[in-house]
Every structure is written in structure tokens, then in C-alpha cells.
Amino acid sequence: MATTFKTVYKCRECGATSYQRVVDRAPNGVLQATGEYRCTGCRNIFASLRAWWEPRRQLDFQSSSFPG
Ligand SMILES: [Zn+2]
Numbered sequence: 001m002a003t004t005f006k007t008v009y010k011c012r013e014c015g016a017t018s019y020q021r022v023v024d025r026a027p028n029g030v031l032q033a034t035g036e037y038r039c040t041g042c043r044n045i046f047a048s049l050r051a052w053w054e055p056r057r058q059l060d061f062q063s064s065s066f067p068g
Contacts, residue, residue: 016041
């Protein structure tokens with residue numbers, strides 16, 4: 001069972017507007033949120049909400065790979 005959270009943000013990968021908390025079973029058998037987030041669209045796991053919606057920085061772009 002996973003709760004889906006709707007947001008005003010969009011996944012930077014697929015544009016989905018909802019995510020789920022990643023839940024895992026702790027050693028004591030209790031289900032706990034791991035603090036990570038899973039996109040409901042592309043199913044990618046993100047370490048933080050910000051990482052989920054924040055567009056990739058383009059500072060690392062290789063300008064040589066740019067046409068022109
Ligand atoms: Zn996504």
C-alpha cells in the first residue's frame with residue numbers, strides 16, 4: 001500500500017505531478033519511509049522532493065556537444 005501525493009510540481013523526467021514515499025521494512029518489522037521518493041510516472045527514485053522536480057542543472061553541459 002502506498003500513498004500518492006499530488007503536487008504542484010512536475011517530475012523533471014516524465015512530467016508526472018504525483019509521487020509516492022518510498023517505504024521499506026525496518027529490522028524490527030515496521031514499515032518506514034526511507035526518506036526517498038518514487039515518481040508515479042517514470043517510477044524513478046529520487047533522494048529528495050527537490051531532486052524530483054528540479055530541472056537538471058545545465059552547468060555541466062559540454063558545449064562541444066551543442067550543434068553550432
Ligand atoms: Zn517521473
